[in-house]
Structures are given as C-alpha cells and as structure tokens.
Amino acid sequence: MPQTGATRYQKFLKSEKSKTKLKAKKDLPKGTNVTKTNFKVKKIVIKEQLKKHGESEALSTRKLNAKELLSRLNHFNTHSRRDALEGIKELITSHPDVLEQNLGKFILGVTPLLMNVEKVVQREAIKALHLILSNVTVEKIEPFFDIMSTYLRSAMTHIDNRIQEDSLMALDVLLVCTPQKVAKDFHKILPNFLDMISKLRVDSKPGRTLTVNLGSQITTVKWRVKVLHRLQDFLRKFVEYHNINDNGKPKETTAYYFDDTKINHYNLLNPNYISVCQLSCFSSINLQDVLQIDEMDKFKEYMETLMPLLFETWLEVCPNVLSSEKNIEAVVTEDAAVLLRHTLEVIDMLWKLVQHFDKKSPSSKIQSLFCQKYKQPFNQHFVNAFPFVTNVRSRQTKSDNSVFEDTITDPKLIAENLEICHLFIMLNPNVNIKSQNREISSVLNYIEKTFNQNTQDNISDVVINILHTIFSKEITSWTKTVSVMDALFRKIIWAYFNKDMPGSVKQKIFTLLCKIALNDKLGHFHRSDTYEKWLINLPDILLEDSITVQTVDIIHKFAACNTKTFNTVVKPKLLKIIMNLPTLTISDATNDVNSYHKLFSILYWVKNWDCESLNLLEQQLLNNVYKSDHGKYIFDTLRMKSGGIL
Known part of the structure; x- marks a missing residue:
C-alpha cells in the first residue's frame, strides 16, 4: 500500500531528530559588533635597501x-x-x-x-x-x-x-x-676517470670491471668516448707539463732584445709576485696536507688498471673477424671508430709516460715490462683485425661546433690504422720475423701503401714519424738486417726524388735520411744503391727557395760529423749553392739569427775551394748582397779556417 504524504513527513521528522544537534546561533551583545580603530602603525625599515650605489661603482x-x-x-x-x-x-x-x-x-x-x-x-x-x-x-x-x-x-x-x-x-x-695546475693534480684527478667508466670487483677478484651507463640519456659507448677523450687530453697536458715529448729540444724561453733607438724598460721583479691577492681563510693551500708519493709505483698501479680496461672497452665494440677473413678490412660502426681513435691515443700517451719513467729510473725496467705484458693483448685485439674502416653518416652541421665534438671524416680510418702500426712497432722491438711474419707484412705493406697513395701532409707526417721510431739510435729487430725494411726504405728514397712531392714533406724525408746517414749502426743501409743515389743529390736541398730550421740543424751536423762525405757530394755543386745562398730563406726562423749563422757556418767545413766559387762569394760580399750581420759572419767564419783561403 503506498505511503501517504503524512507518513513521509513523519519519517522525515524522525530522521531529523536523530541527527546531531548544533548549538543555536547567539547574537553578539549590543555595542560589541564595532570595528576598533585604536591600533598603532610602525614603519618597517630595511637598511640595506636604503643604501645608494656610488656613481663610479x-x-x-x-x-x-x-x-x-x-x-x-x-x-x-x-x-x-x-x-x-x-x-x-x-x-x-x-x-x-x-x-x-x-x-x-x-x-x-x-x-x-x-x-x-x-x-x-x-x-x-x-x-x-x-x-x-x-x-x-x-x-x-x-x-x-x-x-x-x-x-x-x-x-x-x-x-x-x-x-x-x-x-x-x-x-x-x-x-x-x-x-699546468691540472697536471700537478695528476694523481688526484686520474682515479676519478677510472670511477667514471668502471668499478672495483668483488674482494675475491682484484681489479676493475667496466660499468654500463643505464641511467643516462646517452649510450654507454658514447659515454666512454667522452671520458676517454678527456683522459687523452688530460694525459697530454701531463706529458707537456713534464716536457716528456720534447725529444731533447731545449725549453723555449722568452728573449728580450735591446733597442738602442728608444728607452728600454725591464722588470726587476715578476709583477705577479708584487701584486695584491685577496685571500680568505678557506682559499690558501695547506702545505702540511701535501703527501709525498712514489710516482713510479702510482703510475704502475694506474697502468695495470687502465690498460685492461682499454682492451675490454674495445673488445665490446670490435667486429669478430674469422681467421679466414684476416686479410679483409674490418668494418666498424662510427661510434666504435671514435672509440678506437681515443683508445689508441690514450695507449700512445701511456707509452710516452712509460718511456719517461724508464729514462728517469732505468732500474725499474718499466718499458720492457710494459712491452712483455701488453704486446700480446694488443696484437690480439687490434692487429689481428687490422685494418679498420667505417661508414660515415651524413649529418647536418651544428651551429655550436664544439671543440670536443667527436666526428669521423675519413671512412678509411687511415690515421687510426697508422697509429696501430706505430704502437705495434713500439711494443715489439724484438719482433720474431718467423712467427710474426703475417703481422709484420700487413703492417709494413699498409705503411707503404698509405705513403704511396696519400696526398695529405698530416698523414705523411705520421708515416715519417713511424719511420723515425724504426730507425732510432738503438738497433732493434726491425733494423738489425736490411731484409725487413729494405722495400719500405727504397720507397721512401724514391719518394724524395718525386717532383710532385710537397717541399715540406721532402725536407722531413731529408731529415730522416740524414739521421740514418749519421747513425754508424745502420751502416748496412748505407750500402744500398738507392741510398748512394740520394747521397749524391744531398746538396740539392740547399738549392731550394726555403728550408726549415730542422733541415739547417741536420745539414750542419752532417757536415761536422761526416766531413769527408760532405765534401765529396758538395764540391760538384758548390758554385750553384753559393749563387742560391743570398736568396735562401729559413721559413720558420723569421727573427732567429742563430739559424742563419748555423746555415752560413756550413761553408767552414768545405775544404779546398775552387777559384770560381771563391771569386763568386768574394764578389757577393763586396756588393753587400747579404745582410750586414750575415755578410760579416760569413767573412769571419772563412777567416777563422786554419790554413784558410783568405
């Protein structure tokens, strides 16, 4: 039966009574609902905001x-x-x-x-x-x-x-x-590079293992490229700081010349030492905290940690080359090619440091230990799959071309492959010709092929640098006999006679050949017919329009050490040399007077002058063809000859 309206209303009242009752509203008494206006006002003043800046501040x-x-x-x-x-x-x-x-x-x-x-x-x-x-x-x-x-x-x-x-x-x-300051903190900063790409193993396995960059927006390979690039630059600064790669060159100093036409001012004190430097109590270095460490032991520790990590880094990206495919070029990705470049550069920097510490402490024999320990892994990971090539992706040029942007422009990776050749030669001074015949042939054939087909000066410089390493003062298995290097040695000499060869490269080849000529331990190379032909044409370098300081130094050394041979090859072309001497310039010695004096002092070692050459030189001096100081130096040099010609 449907409910009526009265019944619904009763239920509504019942439900309302069951609810929680709130207190009834009470009105305020009369006279209290008034806004009070008897409060006090006080200004808030911030003194610092009231300060006015000075006009010159x-x-x-x-x-x-x-x-x-x-x-x-x-x-x-x-x-x-x-x-x-x-x-x-x-x-x-x-x-x-x-x-x-x-x-x-x-x-x-x-x-x-x-x-x-x-x-x-x-x-x-x-x-x-x-x-x-x-x-x-x-x-x-x-x-x-x-x-x-x-x-x-x-x-x-x-x-x-x-x-x-x-x-x-x-x-x-x-x-x-x-x-310089970064290089001083070498032992503090280097361990952080290791922490960025690796972590310590468990206690049962000493050493380090590579880490994977999971939480980053860049791939693990690109992250390792970034770290190795900075590590390479860091090691290079350390090498430069200690003058490790100066090859015996004297340290450059700033020369001050006196000008008698004006008043000359020279500082008695270094301005930096007398200037005011604002320091706080937290900015000065506490000398008591500087710990004395054994550089040799620390470097050995870094070397033994870093070299396996470099091999593992490359092993993860290098192609798997079968034994039947060893003569075929190995194709790598572009990221792997960049990683290869920086891995090889880091190994090269470590090798220079090894040579430095070996000279500093010969008893440590760190160089021979380095070669024995790492030549086999290097051959396995780099030389067996050598040479490498890549496919260069086409990309749009970025507006902010960073100095540290890693890009590959050469798909043949010639510079990287030559670096592998260089490191193979340095790590294998006592190479076994019979057991390592395949590696030796592939390395030398690649160097020869690159030098013949190359047109870039920077690649030619790398090849000549490799040859300087091979023909060093110390005889190795590479130069013990003519058989290993004979073909490449002949190619270098024939390249010297190539008319299309750039002058700068030609002078570098000349320096290399003079170095071989001055080394008596390489006498078996002196008996080569191509070497004898070069020796006959040796004075032709003085008939060029310009030469370098290095060429002047090597000619001067050759004239002083091999006077008999020098006179034999110079005498037939002495007249032409004298005719070209006033116009001959030294390209990299604009204000270097000593280099020109060394060039003119070559005349001191010439014996038994012919009348025609002597008369021509005398006529040049009388006509002031040379600069005043140059002409005076030539005259004094010839006058000093015992039993002289003047």
Whole structure:
C-alpha cells in the first residue's frame, strides 16, 4: 500500500531528530559588533635597501654590485641564481678591475654551483668559471685551484649522472685555462676517470670491471668516448707539463732584445709576485696536507688498471673477424671508430709516460715490462683485425661546433690504422720475423701503401714519424738486417726524388735520411744503391727557395760529423749553392739569427775551394748582397779556417 504524504513527513521528522544537534546561533551583545580603530602603525625599515650605489661603482644591467650578486648565488630560486651568474659575467666583461678585487670571492661563489642539480645553473656556472679563468694569470689562480680541483673531483664521481656528464665540461675549462695546475693534480684527478667508466670487483677478484651507463640519456659507448677523450687530453697536458715529448729540444724561453733607438724598460721583479691577492681563510693551500708519493709505483698501479680496461672497452665494440677473413678490412660502426681513435691515443700517451719513467729510473725496467705484458693483448685485439674502416653518416652541421665534438671524416680510418702500426712497432722491438711474419707484412705493406697513395701532409707526417721510431739510435729487430725494411726504405728514397712531392714533406724525408746517414749502426743501409743515389743529390736541398730550421740543424751536423762525405757530394755543386745562398730563406726562423749563422757556418767545413766559387762569394760580399750581420759572419767564419783561403 503506498505511503501517504503524512507518513513521509513523519519519517522525515524522525530522521531529523536523530541527527546531531548544533548549538543555536547567539547574537553578539549590543555595542560589541564595532570595528576598533585604536591600533598603532610602525614603519618597517630595511637598511640595506636604503643604501645608494656610488656613481663610479661597477654595476650589472640590473643595478647590482658584486656583493649583491654573490649573495644571490645561494638563493633558493633557480632563475635568481642564473641571473646572478649572468650579472657576474657582465661585471667581468665590462669592469675587469672588479675581477682583480673579488677573484677569491667569485671562485668560492661560482665553483660550488658545478654540482648544482639544475642544468641551467650548472652550465652558466661553467661559462662564468671559464670567463674568470680566462681573464687572470695562472699565478693568481694558484691559491684557489685546490678548491676548484676538489669540487671538480666531487662532480666527476657524483651519484647523479647528469652532474658527471657536465663535470667533463668543467674539466675542459681547466685543461684550457690552467693546464699546468691540472697536471700537478695528476694523481688526484686520474682515479676519478677510472670511477667514471668502471668499478672495483668483488674482494675475491682484484681489479676493475667496466660499468654500463643505464641511467643516462646517452649510450654507454658514447659515454666512454667522452671520458676517454678527456683522459687523452688530460694525459697530454701531463706529458707537456713534464716536457716528456720534447725529444731533447731545449725549453723555449722568452728573449728580450735591446733597442738602442728608444728607452728600454725591464722588470726587476715578476709583477705577479708584487701584486695584491685577496685571500680568505678557506682559499690558501695547506702545505702540511701535501703527501709525498712514489710516482713510479702510482703510475704502475694506474697502468695495470687502465690498460685492461682499454682492451675490454674495445673488445665490446670490435667486429669478430674469422681467421679466414684476416686479410679483409674490418668494418666498424662510427661510434666504435671514435672509440678506437681515443683508445689508441690514450695507449700512445701511456707509452710516452712509460718511456719517461724508464729514462728517469732505468732500474725499474718499466718499458720492457710494459712491452712483455701488453704486446700480446694488443696484437690480439687490434692487429689481428687490422685494418679498420667505417661508414660515415651524413649529418647536418651544428651551429655550436664544439671543440670536443667527436666526428669521423675519413671512412678509411687511415690515421687510426697508422697509429696501430706505430704502437705495434713500439711494443715489439724484438719482433720474431718467423712467427710474426703475417703481422709484420700487413703492417709494413699498409705503411707503404698509405705513403704511396696519400696526398695529405698530416698523414705523411705520421708515416715519417713511424719511420723515425724504426730507425732510432738503438738497433732493434726491425733494423738489425736490411731484409725487413729494405722495400719500405727504397720507397721512401724514391719518394724524395718525386717532383710532385710537397717541399715540406721532402725536407722531413731529408731529415730522416740524414739521421740514418749519421747513425754508424745502420751502416748496412748505407750500402744500398738507392741510398748512394740520394747521397749524391744531398746538396740539392740547399738549392731550394726555403728550408726549415730542422733541415739547417741536420745539414750542419752532417757536415761536422761526416766531413769527408760532405765534401765529396758538395764540391760538384758548390758554385750553384753559393749563387742560391743570398736568396735562401729559413721559413720558420723569421727573427732567429742563430739559424742563419748555423746555415752560413756550413761553408767552414768545405775544404779546398775552387777559384770560381771563391771569386763568386768574394764578389757577393763586396756588393753587400747579404745582410750586414750575415755578410760579416760569413767573412769571419772563412777567416777563422786554419790554413784558410783568405
């Protein structure tokens, strides 16, 4: 039976009564519902905002001085920190004196932002640091470099992959602006490179194993390329810092010339030592914390850790070449080709350091140990699949061409393959001709083929550098007999007589051949018919329009050491040499008087002058064909000859 309206209403009342009752509204008493206006007002004054900037004070475009910008570097807001960094760059650019006064404060404020999680702030901090270091001398940075090095190493091993990647950009800045200081911290920074691509094994297996870059936006191969590229540059700066690759050349010094036509000013003291440097209590280096370490033992440790990692890195990307396909070129990807380049460069830098420490401490025999331990893995991983080629992808050129952008332009990888040849020769000084005949043939044939077909000067320089390594002062299995190097030796001499050969390459070949001529231990090469033909044409280099300082040095040394041979080949062409001598220039010695004097002193070693040549030289001196100092030097040189001609 349907419910009536009264029944529904009763149920509604019943439900309302069962609900929780709220207190009834009470009205305020009369007279209390009035707004009170008897409160007091007091001004809020911030004194710092009332300060007015001086008319001559350096300000950014937002009217902020250095102190205000430094305080905003610690602001919680990302945009405020970025704007502060941009303001600091503006001050440095427009007011260089501000940088001198606040150098320590700027470095202490900017450097911690290298570890900022915000990419925008981190990149701006790197740019600001680059601008700071580019506008001051290295001596003024020295008190603060320990701080920069500490933050750099912390960023390189940071748990966040993004900070690790950007730390390489900060390292680029330090390598460009302060290479000497980075090289000094070699033993502090190098272990961080190992941590970026590897991790320690478990206790039962000593050593390191490669890590996979899972949490990053770039592939593992590209990440290793970035790290190895920086490691290569880092090792190169260390090599340059210790003058390891100077090949016995004297260290260049700045020469000051006295000009008698004006007043000359010379500093008695280094300006950097008498200038004021603002330091804080946190910026100076504590000399008590500097630990004395054994460089040899530490380098051995790094070498034994790094070399297996390099082999493993290449093993993961190299193609699997069957024994039946060893004579075929191995095709690798472009990323693998870039990795190959930097892996070989790192091994080459390690080899130079091995040679350095072997000369420094011969008793360690580190060079022979290095060859014995790593020649077999190198042959297995690099030489067996040699030579390598790749397919170069076509790409659009980027607007921001980075110096550290890794690209492959040569699909034949000639430079990389020649580096493999070079390292194979250096790691195998006592090569076994019978058991390693295939490797020797492939390496020498590739060098010969490249030198014949190449038209680029840089590739020719690499080939000649390899030949300098082979024909070194010490006799190895490569030069013990003529049989191994005879074909390549002949090719080099015939290339010297090639009229299409560039003059610069020709002079480098001349230097190499003179080096062989001056080495008595290579006498079995002197009996070659091609060598004798070159020896007859040796004076032709003095008939060129220009020569290099290195060529002058080698000719002078040849004339002094092999006087008899020198006179034999020079006498028939002495007249032509005298005729060309006034116009002969030294291309890389614009203001080097000593090189010209060394060139003219070659005349001292000429015996029994013929009348025609002597009369021509005398006529040239009388007619002032030479410069005043050159002519005087030639006259004094000939007058000094015992039993002279004058």
